[in-house]
Amino acid sequence: MTHEQALTSGYTISDDLARFDLALGHRWISRESYWSEGIPLEVFKRSVAGSLTVGAYAAEGPMVGMLRVVTDRATFGWVDDVFVDRASRGHGLGKALIAYVRSHPDLQTLGRFALATRDAQGLYAQFGFGPLGAPHLWMEIRNRDAWRVPTSPP
Ligand SMILES: CC(C)(COP(=O)(O)OP(=O)(O)OC[C@H]1O[C@@H](n2cnc3c(N)ncnc32)[C@H](O)[C@@H]1OP(=O)(O)O)[C@@H](O)C(=O)NCCC(=O)NCCS
Numbered sequence: 301m302t303h304e305q306a307l308t309s310g311y312t313i314s315d316d317l318a319r320f321d322l323a324l325g326h327r328w329i330s331r332e333s334y335w336s337e338g339i340p341l342e343v344f345k346r347s348v349a350g351s352l353t354v355g356a357y358a359a360e361g362p363m364v365g366m367l368r369v370v371t372d373r374a375t376f377g378w379v380d381d382v383f384v385d386r387a388s389r390g391h392g393l394g395k396a397l398i399a400y401v402r403s404h405p406d407l408q409t410l411g412r413f414a415l416a417t418r419d420a421q422g423l424y425a426q427f428g429f430g431p432l433g434a435p436h437l438w439m440e441i442r443n444r445d446a447w448r449v450p451t452s453p454p
Pocket residue numbers: 333382383384385388389390391392393394395396416417418419420421422423424
């Protein structure tokens with residue numbers, strides 16, 4: 301079931317994948333993001349399909365922002381690909397996207413809702429996100445070239 305929220309500003313936020321503009325989202329993330337520059341369309345497409353992917357839409361229809369929550373829709377969520385079109389920034393859409401996922405019905409039982417950001421801590425802090433409580437517990441395999449160089453499993 302899709303979840304839609306109308307903003308007083310006239311924008312709509314929705315997780316309906318049928319509305320999501322894949323080509324535009326890919327252009328934003330592959331060309332204008334600092335975290336996934338160069339991501340191939342095929343990989344981006346799978347990431348969108350496998351996530352709770354959200355778009356913000358202007359009244360006339362075009363998509364003006366996005367984010368994804370990588371999630372099991374029960375216990376864990378990872379916020380990624382938060383992006384607002386340059387022309388639409390500074391009018392509260394970024395905050396509306398975060399508020400939308402914080403109140404999304406499928407994300408109300410998460411034991412951990414996490415994200416990483418280079419410089420937007422002040423955005424997420426307004427919605428309850430804070431520094432890791434116990435960073436020494438976290439481990440990761442980091443491969444910044446994952447889409448560029450095929451890797452063999454260990
Ligand atoms: C970050 C981004 C999504 C914000 O979208 P927006 O619609 O312009 O944001 P809003 O108008 O809702 O306001 C953002 C709020 O977060 C704050 N903020 C903190 N760090 C910020 C940052 N690095 N960039 C933008 N806003 C930031 C702003 O001050 C503002 O708070 P305020 O209204 O209390 O002053 C948008 O600038 C963007 O797409 N940037 C490029 C991609 C990016 O950096 N994404 C985030 C990756 S973690």
